Amino acid sequence: xxxxxxxxxxTVFTLGVLVSVHEYGHFWVARRCGVxxxxxxxxxxxxxxxxxxxxxxxxxxxGIPLGGYVKxxxxxxxxxxxxxxxxxxxxxxxxxxxxxxxxxxxxxxxLAILVYWxxxxxxxxxxxxxxxxIEAGSLAERAGLEVGQEIVTVDGEATPTWEALQLQxxxxxxxxxxxxxxVKNDGSDIVAQRRVELDRWxxxxxxxxxxxxxxxxxxxxxxxxxxxxxxxxSAAERAGLQAGDLVVAVDGETMTSxxxxxxxxRASPEVAMTMTVNRGGELMSLELTPExxxxxxxxxxxxxxxxxxxxxxxxxxxxxxxxGVVGAAVAAGxxxxxxxxxxxxxxKKMLMGLLSPKNxxxxxxxxxxxxxxxxxxxVAWLSFLxxxxxxxxxxxLLPIPILDGGHxxxxxxxxxxxxxxxxxxxxxxxxxxxxxxxxxxxxxLYNDVLRL
Numbered sequence: 271x272x273x274x275x276x277x278x279x280x281t282v283f284t285l286g287v288l289v290s291v292h293e294y295g296h297f298w299v300a301r302r303c304g305v306x307x308x309x310x311x312x313x314x315x316x317x318x319x320x321x322x323x324x325x326x327x328x329x330x331x332x333g334i335p336l337g338g339y340v341k342x343x344x345x346x347x348x349x350x351x352x353x354x355x356x357x358x359x360x361x362x363x364x365x366x367x368x369x370x371x372x373x374x375x376x377x378x379x380x381l382a383i384l385v386y387w388x389x390x391x392x393x394x395x396x397x398x399x400x401x402x403x404i405e406a407g408s409l410a411e412r413a414g415l416e417v418g419q420e421i422v423t424v425d426g427e428a429t430p431t432w433e434a435l436q437l438q439x440x441x442x443x444x445x446x447x448x449x450x451x452x453v454k455n456d457g458s459d460i461v462a463q464r465r466v467e468l469d470r471w472x473x474x475x476x477x478x479x480x481x482x483x484x485x486x487x488x489x490x491x492x493x494x495x496x497x498x499x500x501x502x503x504s505a506a507e508r509a510g511l512q513a514g515d516l517v518v519a520v521d522g523e524t525m526t527s528x529x530x531x532x533x534x535x536r537a538s539p540e541v542a543m544t545m546t547v548n549r550g551g552e553l554m555s556l557e558l559t560p561e562x563x564x565x566x567x568x569x570x571x572x573x574x575x576x577x578x579x580x581x582x583x584x585x586x587x588x589x590x591x592x593x594g595v596v597g598a599a600v601a602a603g604x605x606x607x608x609x610x611x612x613x614x615x616x617x618k619k620m621l622m623g624l625l626s627p628k629n630x631x632x633x634x635x636x637x638x639x640x641x642x643x644x645x646x647x648x649v650a651w652l653s654f655l656x657x658x659x660x661x662x663x664x665x666x667l668l669p670i671p672i673l674d675g676g677h678x679x680x681x682x683x684x685x686x687x688x689x690x691x692x693x694x695x696x697x698x699x700x701x702x703x704x705x706x707x708x709x710x711x712x713x714x715l716y717n718d719v720l721r722l
Contacts (some may be wrong), residue, residue, distance in 0.1 A: 275642075276474060276641060277472045277637055277641040278637070279330065280338065280637075280640050280641050280644045280651075281335075281633075281636065281637040281640050281641065282335050282579060284370050284636075284640045284651075284654075284655060284658070285335045285636075286312060286313075286335060286573070287381075287655065288381070288560070288658055288659055288662055289312050289313070289335070289337060289338040289654070290312050290338070290376065291377050291380075291381045291407055291659070291663060292338070292374040292375070292377055292378050293311075293312065293338045293339065293340050293376060294310075294377060295374040295375075295376055295377025295378070295380075296340040296370055296371075296372035296373050296374045296377075297310055297327075297340050298373065298377075299369050299370050299373035300340065300342055300359070300370045300373075303362055303366040303370060304362070304366075304371060305342050305343065305345040305358070305359050305362055306342065306354065306357035306358070307327050307340055307341070307342055307343075308327065308328065308339055308341045308342060308343060309327065309328040309329075309339075309340070309341040310327055310328070310329050310332060310338075310341075311329075311331075311332055311338050311339050311340075311341070311561060312330070312331050312332065312335075312338045312339055313330075313332030313333060313334050313335045313336075313337070314331050314332050314333075314334040314337055314338070314339075314590070315334040316332060316333050317330045317331070317332050317333075318331050318333050318443035319331045319333060321497055322704070328504030332638070336633060342358075342359040342370075342503065343357055343359060343420070344358055344359045344360050345358050345361070346360055346496070346693060347358050347437060347653060348568035349417075352480055353530040360407045361477075362680070364681040364684045364685035365681075365685065367474040367677065367680075367681040368678050368682065368685075369460070370682045371674045371675075371677040371681070372667070372674065372678060374663075374666060374674055374699065375662075375663035375666045375667045375674055376663070376665075378659045378660070378662050378666075379606060379610075379659070379660065379663045381655075381656075382602075382606045382609070382657075382658045382659040382660045382663070383599075383603055384602075385600045385605050385652045385653075385655050385656040385659070386601070386602035386605045386606060386652075386653075386656045387598050387599050387601075387602035388598075388649075388652055389532070389602075389652050389653055390591075390593045390597070390601040390602055390605075391399070391593060391595065391598040391650055392649055393590055393593070394431075394590070394591045394593075394594045395588070395589070395590050396430065396431025396432060396433055396434070396588075396589045396590075397431060397432055397583055397587050397588060398420050398430065398431065398586075398587045398588075398589055399420060399421045399429060399431070399432050399435040399481075399488050399537045400418065400419070400420045400421075400456075400488065400489040400587060401415060401416065401417050401418060401419050401420075401421070401453075401486055401488065401489070402417065402485070402487050402488060402489035402490070403417065403486070403487035404417060404485055404486060404487075405486075405487075407485075408484065408485020408486075409466045409467075409483070409484050409485055410466070410485040410486045411485060412466075413451065413464045413465060413466045413717055414464050415451070415453060415484075416453075416484065416525065416618065418454075418455065418456055419453040419454065419455055419456075420453065420454055420456070421435055421451055421452070421453055421486075422452045422453065422454055422461055423450075423451070423452030423461065424438035424439060424449070424450070424451060424452075425438065425442075425450050426450065427451065428450075430589045430591070431516035431589050434482065434487060435481065436480060437608075439480030439484070440445065440478065440480055441479065441612060442468060442471055443471060443472050443473075443475070443478055443480070443616075443619060443625055443712045444467055444470055444471065444472065444473045444622070444624025444625050445470070445471055445622065446468050446469050446470055446471070447467075448465050448468070449465070449466040449467075449468050449471075450463055450464070450465050450466075451463070451464045451465075451466065452464075462522070464615060468480070470624065471483065473623075473624050473625075474623075474625075474626045475626060476626050476628040476629065477629075478629070482678055489587070490581070491582060491583055491584070492526075492527060492581065493527060493528040493529065493578060493581045494516065494526075494527065494528060494579075494581075495517035495525045495526075495527065495528045495530070495531040495578075496514070496515070496516045496517075496518065496528075496578070496579040497511055497512070497514065497515045497516075497517070497576045497577070497578070498513060498576075498577045498578055498579040499513055499576065499577045500512060500513060500575065500576050501575035501576065502679065503575075504561070504573075504574060504575025504576070505558060505559060505561045505573070506558065506574040506575045506576045507575065509545070509556050509557060509559070509574075510556050511545075511547070511558070511574075511576060511597070512549065514549065514550070515547040515548070515549050516547060516548040516549075517531050517546075517547055518546040518547060518548050518553065519545070519546040520534050520544070520545050520546075521543050521544055522544075526579045534575075535560050535572045535573070535574055536572050537571075537572065538558075538560050538572045539560055539561070539562035539563070539570045539571055539572040539573075540559060540560065540561070540562045540572075541559065541560065541572070542557060542559045542561075543557075543558050543559070544556075544557060544559070545557075545558050555639055558574060560573055560574050561573045561574070561575075564637070572715035577606060592620060605656070606656070606660060609617070609656070609660040609661075610660055610663075610664055611722040613660060613661055613664045613665075614664060616629075617664075618670075627692040627713065629717075630710070630713060630714040630715050630717055631655045631714055631717065632714035632715040632716075632717065633715065634715065634719070635717075636658070638697045639654060653680075667686065670703045670706060670707065671696070671699035671700045671702060671703030671704075672700050672703040672704050672707060673703065673707070676699070676700075676703055678692075
C-alpha cells in the first residue's frame with residue numbers, strides 16, 4: 271500500500287512539473303502579447319483547489335493530472351465586452367498566436383535543458399560496454415567482434431557507457447544498411463571498424479533490445495551469493511544467517527552465483543534445506559526452511575528474507591565524466607537535441623511500420639518508470655523528467671488540430687493568405703484531431719495494461 275501511495279505521489283509530482291512549465295509558457299507569452307488570461311489550470315476535471323490572483327487570473331489545481339490548460343479571452347467561446355475585445359486571443363495577430371502556441375513546447379525544451387544541465391553538472395557515471403559473450407551465428411560474430419573488446423563508437427558516435435551504446439543502437443531500429451561499430455582490445459588504443467549488415471533491423475519488435483539483437487552479452491561482474499542484510503523475523507534470521515555470510519552450498523549443491531541460490535530458494539517453499547556458509551573464513555552448516563508466498567497468479571514460491579551485497583565493478587570499466595558550468599550547458603543542449611531527434615525519428619518509423627506501435631506508453635508506464643527512477647535518486651529522476659519534457663514538447667508541436675502544432679498551422683495559413691481558417695473548418699478539424707489524440711491515448715493505455 272505504501273509503495274502504491276509513493277508511486278502516485280511521485281507520478282503526480284512529475285506530471286505536475288511538466289504541465290505547470292508547459293502551461294506557464296503559454297501564460298507568460300500570452301500576457302506579453304496583450305491577450306487576457308482568464309484561467310490557469312494544472313490538471314483537468316473537477317477543481318480541487320482554486321484561488322484568484324491579484325492579476326485577475328483564476329488559478330486551478332484539478333483532479334486529473336494528465337494535462338492542463340490556459341483559458342484566454344476569446345470571442346468564439348463567449349461574448350466579450352467592447353472595451354476588452356482588443357485583448358481577445360482571436361483578435362491577436364497571427365504572429366502573436368504562433369508565439370503563444372509555441373511557448374508551451376518551448377518551455378518544455380527549456381526545462382529539459384535545465385534538468386540535463388543539472389545532471390551533467392553532477393557528473394555522469396556509467397560502465398564501459400565490454401563484450402563478455404558472443405552468440406554463435408549472430409550479427410556480432412559475422413561482423414568479427416570478439417570477446418573482451420570494448421565497443422567505443424557506433425556510426426562514429428562515441429559510446430563510453432552502456433547507456434550511450436543502447437541509445438545509439440536504438441536509433442537504427444527498423445533500418446537497413448551498414449551499421450559501423452568501432453571496437454578496441456584491452457590495453458590498446460587502436461580502434462578497429464567492424465561493419466554489420468542490417469535488414470529492417472528489429473522491425474516490429476515490441477521490446478527492442480539492440481545489444482541482445484546483435485548477439486552480444488556485455489560484461490557484468492558476477493553476483494556472488496553473499497548476504498548483505500537479513501530481515502528481522504524472517505526465515506533467514508530464524509536459521510541463523512547473518513550479514514556477510516557467503517552461501518557455499520545447499521544440500522550438497524555448490525552455489526556459484528546469487529541468482530542460482532535465489533532459484534533454489536524460490537523452488538523450495540516450506541522445504542527444509544541444509545546450507546553451508548562461509549562466515550569469516552569458517553565453514554558452518556545451517557538449517558533453513560523458506561517461507562511460502564503465493565503471487566497474483568496463484569504460484570507458490572519460497573522466500574527467506576535477505577538482500578544481496580552489490581557487485582563491485584572493476585575500476586578500469588567505470589566511466590565518470592565531469593563538466594563545468596559551461597560544458598554542462600553545452601552537453602545539456604546536445605542531449606536535448608539528441609532526444610528530440612530520436613523522438614521524431616521514432617514517430618516517423620512508427621508511421622512507416624518500422625517500429626511497433628506497442629512501444630507506445632501511457633500513464634501507467636510513466637508512473638512505474640517515474641517511481642523506479644526516483645528510487646535510484648534525484649539524478650535518475652531528473653534524467654527521466656528531461657526525457658518526458660522533450661517528448662511532451664515534440665508531441666505538442668505535431669501539426670494535429672487541438673494540439674499546439676495545430677494552432678500554429680491555423681495561424682500560418684492566416685498569415686500566408688490574409689484570411690483566417692473558417693470556424694466551421696476548425697471545428698471539424700478539431701473533432702478529427704481530438705478523435706486521433708484520444709485513440710492514441712487509449713491505445714497507449716491498452717499497451718500499459720498488457721505490460722502489467
